[in-house]
Amino acid sequence: MNSIIQYQLYLRIENDGVFILSNKQIYDYQFEYNRIICDSQILYQIKDIIYYYMSVLENVRYIKIQKIGEGAYGIIYKAQDVQTQEIVALKKFKLSDYEGVPSCALREISILKQLNHPNIIKLISQIIINKKLHLVMNYYDKDLTEYLKFYHEEFHLKNIIYKILLAVEFIHSRKIIHRDLQPNNILVKNNEPVIIDFGLSRVFSPNLTPGVTQLWYRAPELLQNCHSYDYAIDMWSLGCIILEIALNKPLFMGQSEIHQLLLIKNLIDGDEWFKQNSQFAKFNNLFIDLINKLLQIDPTKRITSKQAIQHPFFQDQFAFIYNNE
């Protein structure tokens, strides 16, 4: 206890008046603290004592450590849970003055509440503080793009593909379309993938906006402005992602919607398109068959997530992405 008091005094000298806190001040203080922790070694050392005081005060459970991402919806922070010392991700939504809780936040939370699966991000809780909505989720440090930069065994790659398919099948069976599948939205920890970011996803309905999914992973029917697509758009994105895992680079890198369509058209020409391309020569036949079924231009001919799981590529234990000969 003695040492704590000493530190407390010290802190008072460092940041005058910090520990006489009302609830409002705590939040101002957090930003201050985040900035200081980067450059002051001393403050870093007494971090635990600050946490102790924070936890004594009510309403403070998470302390922001650093900003990890920003989007149209809001900001994502890495944060620490004061009570359990766990590292979590905090997703803060900008609540606009005119519309209350944004619709993407509403959809994301209500959909995440329904989904309970090991390969889908878990929503720990949601809190509203100072009219700002915070989602608390598990923290993962690597996404699929970063993961693929290092060498990995084919066994792991195949496992990741299979787990992603399982998660997507689970999402679809709840009548939900993810609509934003891309490698940045798949996080990897210990070779286990986790799907995140349900901000664009929604429950299936007959009339939908075509402007979804990142351009490189957008299905051809979306590029053609179709308003009544279905789950097949997720399967197209998956096809692109799976080939990206195998080739280690994005498949279609279009700069505009027209360019993207052209790239797709150039690659997929006729039923035997993969045989003409030397890029695919090293792949296993079963793998090529799976890709071919996923990357069908006609959405009605694309296989469903359930059929994809039962594909012989996953049944055969010794079928890997590349040919071993």
Added chain:
Amino acid sequence: QQYSQYYHQEFQQSLINENVYLGNCLLHQKISQSLRAKMIDWMIEVLGNYSETTSDATFFRSVSIMDYYLQKSITSYSDNHLHLIGITSMFIATKIEDIYHIPLSDFVTRVSHNKYTASKIKAMEQSILETLNFEITFPTTLDFLHNIFYQCFSLNDNPNIQNILE
């Protein structure tokens, strides 16, 4: 079309699992049955004015959210609160279901005729979302109707996916 067919079968299971019973929603409330019925009629009228941007699903979702809130809420509301709850339920439902949702300013001026301010509706929205713990995508009556329709006629509700193979 095999795609929708397969998902319809899968969806039946989640219909059963996630069903929320709303029959006794007025049990703890001082709201009369007839007023709730009137409220629902009025909802049809309001949402009918926005028929280009809203769908049927919006209406059914609004009713379900209102009922679920009345069932779960601890505070008991009387007749004059129902108006605000109804407006806010529509506001939440339109945000979930529609591509372009009805703006809040419309709810203030055109729907409630300035009886409730924007901040009041937003406060109610937070109260509803916190009470329901954000569980607002449970299946509505419309989903069950679609399901029965599919069972009887084996039709799916989305017949017009264009064939873009040319």
